[in-house]
Amino acid sequence: MINLELAKKHRETFEQVMMLAEHMMRPYSRKYDKEEHTYPKEMEEVAKLIGSARSNPGGTREAVPEGTVVNGGNMGSVVGLFGLCWGDTGLFLGMPGSGLGNAAISAVGTPEQKKKFGSSYAAMCITEPGTGSDSANISTTAVLDGDEWVLNGEKIFVTDGERSDTLVVWATLDKSLGKAAIKSFIVEKGTPGCEVTRLEHKLGIRASDTASISFNDCRIPKDNILGSAEVATDAEGRKKAFGGVMQTFDNTRPPVAAMAIGVSRAALDLCQELLQAEGVALTYDKKPCNLSAIEAELCQMEAEWNAARLLVLKAAWMADNKTPNSMEASMCKAKAGRVGNHITLRCVALCQSLGYSETYLLEKFARDSKILDIFEGTQQIQQLIVARRVLEKSSADLK
Amino acid sequence: MINLELAKKHRETFEQVMMLAEHMMRPYSRKYDKEEHTYPKEMEEVAKLIGSARSNPGGTREAVPEGTVVNGGNMGSVVGLFGLCWGDTGLFLGMPGSGLGNAAISAVGTPEQKKKFGSSYAAMCITEPGTGSDSANISTTAVLDGDEWVLNGEKIFVTDGERSDTLVVWATLDKSLGKAAIKSFIVEKGTPGCEVTRLEHKLGIRASDTASISFNDCRIPKDNILGSAEVATDAEGRKKAFGGVMQTFDNTRPPVAAMAIGVSRAALDLCQELLQAEGVALTYDKKPCNLSAIEAELCQMEAEWNAARLLVLKAAWMADNKTPNSMEASMCKAKAGRVGNHITLRCVALCQSLGYSETYLLEKFARDSKILDIFEGTQQIQQLIVARRVLEKSSADLK
Amino acid sequence: MTDTTPDLLFDLTLTDEQRMNRESMQRFAAAEIRAQAKLVDEGAGSARDFYPRTAELGLTLLPIPEALGGAGVDRSPVSNALIFEDLAHGDMSLALGAISPMAFVNTLLDQGSEAQREKYLPLFCTGEFKAATTALLEPRATFDPGAPATTATRTDSGYTLSGTKAMVPLGLDAELVLVIARLDGGECAAFIVEGSPAGMTRTAESNMGLLGAQLATLQFDDVQLPADARLGSGAFDLQRFVDLARLGICALAVGTCQAVLDYVKPYVNERVAFGEPISNRQSVAFMVADMAIELEAMRLMTWRAAALAEQGEDFHQQAYLAKVFCAEHAMKIGTDGVQLLGGHGFCREHPVEMWYRNLRAIDILEGIASV
Amino acid sequence: MTDTTPDLLFDLTLTDEQRMNRESMQRFAAAEIRAQAKLVDEGAGSARDFYPRTAELGLTLLPIPEALGGAGVDRSPVSNALIFEDLAHGDMSLALGAISPMAFVNTLLDQGSEAQREKYLPLFCTGEFKAATTALLEPRATFDPGAPATTATRTDSGYTLSGTKAMVPLGLDAELVLVIARLDGGECAAFIVEGSPAGMTRTAESNMGLLGAQLATLQFDDVQLPADARLGSGAFDLQRFVDLARLGICALAVGTCQAVLDYVKPYVNERVAFGEPISNRQSVAFMVADMAIELEAMRLMTWRAAALAEQGEDFHQQAYLAKVFCAEHAMKIGTDGVQLLGGHGFCREHPVEMWYRNLRAIDILEGIASV
Numbered sequence A, B: 001m002i003n004l005e006l007a008k009k010h011r012e013t014f015e016q017v018m019m020l021a022e023h024m025m026r027p028y029s030r031k032y033d034k035e036e037h038t039y040p041k042e043m044e045e046v047a048k049l050i051g052s053a054r055s056n057p058g059g060t061r062e063a064v065p066e067g068t069v070v071n072g073g074n075m076g077s078v079v080g081l082f083g084l085c086w087g088d089t090g091l092f093l094g095m096p097g098s099g100l101g102n103a104a105i106s107a108v109g110t111p112e113q114k115k116k117f118g119s120s121y122a123a124m125c126i127t128e129p130g131t132g133s134d135s136a137n138i139s140t141t142a143v144l145d146g147d148e149w150v151l152n153g154e155k156i157f158v159t160d161g162e163r164s165d166t167l168v169v170w171a172t173l174d175k176s177l178g179k180a181a182i183k184s185f186i187v188e189k190g191t192p193g194c195e196v197t198r199l200e201h202k203l204g205i206r207a208s209d210t211a212s213i214s215f216n217d218c219r220i221p222k223d224n225i226l227g228s229a230e231v232a233t234d235a236e237g238r239k240k241a242f243g244g245v246m247q248t249f250d251n252t253r254p255p256v257a258a259m260a261i262g263v264s265r266a267a268l269d270l271c272q273e274l275l276q277a278e279g280v281a282l283t284y285d286k287k288p289c290n291l292s293a294i295e296a297e298l299c300q301m302e303a304e305w306n307a308a309r310l311l312v313l314k315a316a317w318m319a320d321n322k323t324p325n326s327m328e329a330s331m332c333k334a335k336a337g338r339v340g341n342h343i344t345l346r347c348v349a350l351c352q353s354l355g356y357s358e359t360y361l362l363e364k365f366a367r368d369s370k371i372l373d374i375f376e377g378t379q380q381i382q383q384l385i386v387a388r389r390v391l392e393k394s395s396a397d398l399k
Numbered sequence C, D: 001m002t003d004t005t006p007d008l009l010f011d012l013t014l015t016d017e018q019r020m021n022r023e024s025m026q027r028f029a030a031a032e033i034r035a036q037a038k039l040v041d042e043g044a045g046s047a048r049d050f051y052p053r054t055a056e057l058g059l060t061l062l063p064i065p066e067a068l069g070g071a072g073v074d075r076s077p078v079s080n081a082l083i084f085e086d087l088a089h090g091d092m093s094l095a096l097g098a099i100s101p102m103a104f105v106n107t108l109l110d111q112g113s114e115a116q117r118e119k120y121l122p123l124f125c126t127g128e129f130k131a132a133t134t135a136l137l138e139p140r141a142t143f144d145p146g147a148p149a150t151t152a153t154r155t156d157s158g159y160t161l162s163g164t165k166a167m168v169p170l171g172l173d174a175e176l177v178l179v180i181a182r183l184d185g186g187e188c189a190a191f192i193v194e195g196s197p198a199g200m201t202r203t204a205e206s207n208m209g210l211l212g213a214q215l216a217t218l219q220f221d222d223v224q225l226p227a228d229a230r231l232g233s234g235a236f237d238l239q240r241f242v243d244l245a246r247l248g249i250c251a252l253a254v255g256t257c258q259a260v261l262d263y264v265k266p267y268v269n270e271r272v273a274f275g276e277p278i279s280n281r282q283s284v285a286f287m288v289a290d291m292a293i294e295l296e297a298m299r300l301m302t303w304r305a306a307a308l309a310e311q312g313e314d315f316h317q318q319a320y321l322a323k324v325f326c327a328e329h330a331m332k333i334g335t336d337g338v339q340l341l342g343g344h345g346f347c348r349e350h351p352v353e354m355w356y357r358n359l360r361a362i363d364i365l366e367g368i369a370s371v
Helices: A008-034 A043-054 A073-087 A089-093 A100-108 A111-117 A175-181 A235-276 A293-320 A326-350 A352-356 A362-373 A379-391 B008-034 B043-054 B073-087 B089-093 B100-108 B111-117 B175-181 B235-276 B293-320 B326-350 B352-356 B362-373 B379-391 C016-041 C047-057 C077-090 C092-111 C114-124 C238-270 C282-310 C316-346 C352-359 D016-041 D047-057 D077-090 D092-111 D114-124 D238-270 D282-310 D316-346 D352-359
Strands: A122-125 A141-145 A148-159 A166-172 A182-188 A194-199 A210-221 B122-125 B141-145 B148-159 B166-172 B182-188 B194-199 B210-221 C132-135 C151-154 C158-168 C176-183 C188-194 C200-204 C216-226 D132-135 D151-154 D158-168 D176-183 D188-194 D200-204 D216-226
Touching (some): A008 A043, A008 A073, A008 A362, A073 A089, A073 A235, A089 A235, A100 A122, A122 A148, A148 A166, A148 A182, A166 A175, A175 A182, A235 A352, A293 A326, A293 C316, A326 C282, A326 D316, A352 A362, A362 D316, A379 C238, A379 C282, B008 B043, B008 B073, B008 B362, B043 B089, B073 B235, B089 B235, B089 B362, B100 B166, B100 B182, B100 B235, B122 B148, B166 B175, B235 B293, B235 B362, B293 D316, B326 B379, B326 C316, B362 C316, B379 C282, B379 D238, C016 C047, C016 C077, C016 C352, C047 C092, C077 C092, C077 C238, C092 C176, C092 C238, C092 C352, C158 C176, C188 C216, C238 C282, C238 C316, D016 D077, D016 D092, D016 D352, D047 D092, D077 D092, D077 D282, D092 D114, D092 D176, D176 D216, D188 D216, D238 D316, D238 D352, D316 D352
Parallel strands (some): C132 C176, C151 C176, D132 D176, D151 D176
Antiparallel strands (some): B148 B210, C151 C158, C200 C216, D176 D188, D200 D216
16 A cells, blocks of 8 residues: 555654764764764764664564565665764764675675674775776686685775775676676785775765775685676676676665765755744745745755655665665665755755855765765766666667 | 947847837737648748848958958847747748758858859758758768759758748768768759658747658759769768768857747746736846745846857857857857757746746747757757867767 | 554555556556547547546546445545546546546545535436536736635625636536635635536636646636535635645646656667667666656655545645646656657657647646545 | 947957966966965965965056056956956965955955045055955855845944954955945945954854865954045945956856866766776766856856946846856856766865865855956
């Protein structure tokens, strides 16, 4: 039966997370924005409090009869992120356990891997200096030598690369075999040959570190490969194999979209608070064209925000109900990414000098939100994926 | 010296044309919108009145010393079109002598051709059922047989194809030779083998006919080719040859952009008149964010309209001063095309039921304006051309 | 949401009834409506002759209590939105006319008095199409649905109605028109106008689109109405009426935009330029992708508000935002539909230009298509 | 335009002086400003130490009459806009600081009294950089440049000034600040504040961007000003002041956006993904094309209004629209610049993130950078 309100447990999750966000994150927002690269130790407490939910990222999946609708871990996760990133996107990304690597491990890891690394702080190493969105073109190599994989290569843009315990590293078994040979590996920090070489100074999310990491003859146990070590030889198998790696994106895109929903809600709330002090408030009592310009713009932003939020919830709901959601994951990422950018930036402009000033957090929200339209696939990559699905195109036809 | 106001003669041209537009075009706007395909005979008088200017489309070019700035026929032409399409785009396109074929003849015709056909009513036949923006891919053939060219093929979207006297037809001398073999030919209506086969029912500009024309062994004099009959054999020559044909677009794009400026001004004027009756008026006395939503939107539309108009004037000014303006011609067409669409549509919405009703002309302006973002190269084609120029790309690299 | 609300799960699954109903609506829309739409738009077919054929859908019959001759199914704003969406996929213009009597019935069920239901609802259970409609919009550039200028004044015997209503679907033929007016300079009330009383003038409108909906301007010059013409026994909830209508209008937008998307997809895949399907170009493909994304969001916004309405929760804000969102994106989808077809999109040979004209009305329409 | 106006032709040709001047400005911007910008933005370089180096440009010297020690060139809003554009191509933040004394001088030339010119202008002809600025903006979300809340009250000996000005360039160091205030509850007037009188507090601001401009909040608590502190002998033309400043702000936007375009062009041509330069993709290439189109329009809008101002014509509407247009598109160009570089655009290694932050101020800034 059609219902687009959150289930009671998720309403409660959201309320609890919002409490944490307000009282345990916001007080540190500006501090760690200014002190770039400083580890936000106060967030460990927050991480602990939300940890029980995260230690089982698939959510509590009670056995449910066939055909029964599930509101489970995926929905719980995006709802939690609405709240956490209302609090602070940078702090969230900089707190233990928030790494996107965790999502990968829980999505495709074996039970043993989940047990061993599931509760570690896992970062994701995909991008290389020569690749951006072109994840299929990576050059980091993994070679099996006895009971160990030997990794060599250079990764950039590793969110929380410095402070994480574990890395999920994309590497190729044989570049000549193309996408099919790309696998992901779990590397524990401290493994010889794995070194953080650089930290980026960034526009936003400064509370999280963004690292370059090099792998020089870095040896890891044979069992640390995620998924099968076999390289498919036929076209179908190759496609499937890379699809498996890429599929982790289906799991990480709705969460990133959820972050955009959280931070843009924060901007809208603060903007409306500042405007209310000047007697400007959105009351929904007249048609938008009969409002003041500011009210009309707030109204339009509320509409866009609500729309983007529903797309995120839909993608998560599909995942909870085992429905393939690759297109919907990209849809919500595309929409939330651009809406998040737009709203946070317009809130800066609407509040004029108050928006531009570091006295308030509006300018920070705008800076933090930009990355959400870039990482885990840019706006343009999401549109490409959606277009291919809608138009039933191969990646060769629609480049 | 930087000055972006019109010269006195062009201010006067504009005022005179606006008089014609208001008193001799507007009274017939709705009539010929409803009576699609009916020839607007009342426009012959208008055509005559503006004819003296048009019979010399290059404008009066007095001998000017090297380095002297010229405000000539190209600027006069776009300024005239601002006014005429403020009057009615459909009626303008449906009146004798407005055919884009005239622009082609005056741009690349020999003195003899200009003399013979310059004052005829010349339509342009480019598009074919299988080609849209892909003008290089036409299939209509021209074969020299003794002293005559023999044309065979089918053309669509010929503006004023039925009521014109003369057609400028793109045809290939040998399709296997590609772009270089594409030439344009002057065909007089009534020539055996040339037949109007269909008239389109259209969203807008209903006062002008849009025809399909077939050529079946249509024989025309050898001298009716525009430009050289030689087919370049080297790459450079081929590029140049097709460039010559395409160059006519550089001459027709600023005028089409000017039409968009005219019709969107008409919409803005009428919209503001209707709103003023309700006490809503744009006064430029507060910052846009402190205005009402309607005022702020009017303000934003005025800004966009003014910006688009200046791009059109710049492209025309460059042409007058013999500066290559291929990029600027596409820039102004892209900007004016989208701004024209946006403004006319928003004016419908802003006036609500009055905008949607045929009682006023707002809905007609919106319908008429759409084609201006499509013909003579769609929005996307213009962006492609601009992008290639800005990024110094070949058409092979950036498709 | 109050604490006593039962714990509903977030769910996008249709009920079995909704699924079955969709099938028959979609079949009718494809077979009957789509074929008529073009003819009617071009003036070659008669909308008036078409509407009786919609009687087979039983649109007005379902929610009317069995005692009054109906099927006695609970009125469902969600199911109604689905119906509107499916019919509009055939054609928004004819869909609007077809559902106008249903909108009248819905409003009567929602806010009518017992006596009014008993008097009027059986008329909609005959198996015949009965023209009825609702009228709120007025011909003013700055019209606000919360503040109509039409007035009703109390008289000894009832009310005097004065004012002008615009864009009233089935406005020429409707035997029953629900007219919203300001009562004695105070709050708004709704009045059932039967037939064509003295002082009421019906004028056919010529508009940019929606030609099949038979939109008309209704003028009321001191029209005398009996005391029982006033809808309901208590105060008229104008906001609720407007919001329920907004949901219907949104659903019409969703259905029409889905038609645009369904049409352009094969077109851009088949149309070849520069040696490839034009859909191989990002500018074309991304436009289609955005169309799909925004359409999906339009649908979710509409469903959410409709579901809230169905649950008896406050749905004003969500209905308001759904309308804002749908109006904005329906405009863009309509425009992009034409653009994707290029010069062909400008020709009436393809339906996209008609959808473009129809979709312009989404932002403007108010107080019709109540779910 | 009146009938007595000489018949100027539409012309986009710079004068020879303007061409020469551009060359030296562009050279300085590329060699000096661009190199400093990143250091200053990161707090590694001092803007305060930088500004004296701009003295060589002679920005304040040119338009001051020879009798007062200047070069006696007619003040040209067009030439000034070109200078602002060129300097901002180096860095908007440092450009803003560098031109603030010039904006002060321009306003004095424009609306100052004879006595005020004689008193203050020679101070700007020494060949040294002298910090001076103008202050209109106030820290309120709905601030309107036409209605400042800062007040001046007439006293026996002069005026009492009270209120707060925000985002004042060189606000910490300026020895002369022109402050706009409402006089005795009526029209606005401008006041020259020398040094730091009692009751004046200067607070350094931390903002999203423009770190090099040394923006400060200036608070005035019953600051006593002498009678001759009031600018001009007649009424202060606030609208003219605001409009001339809008032109300067637009010119800064144009220069910065040109820097963005110049930076992304080679980047997207060189960056390879999926086996080709990313500029071979329409989504990338069209974004660059639109950047170029809108930037050109921004420039023409700015030039047009500046030329009208120079000709002594009414330029209010064109200055207003230029600011609206430039603010809107500068925002977009800044955002797209980051987007085109993807993850790299988010890193401070590339200047686009700094330009993105600086360009956010275009819409907000008012009453500074008067041409």
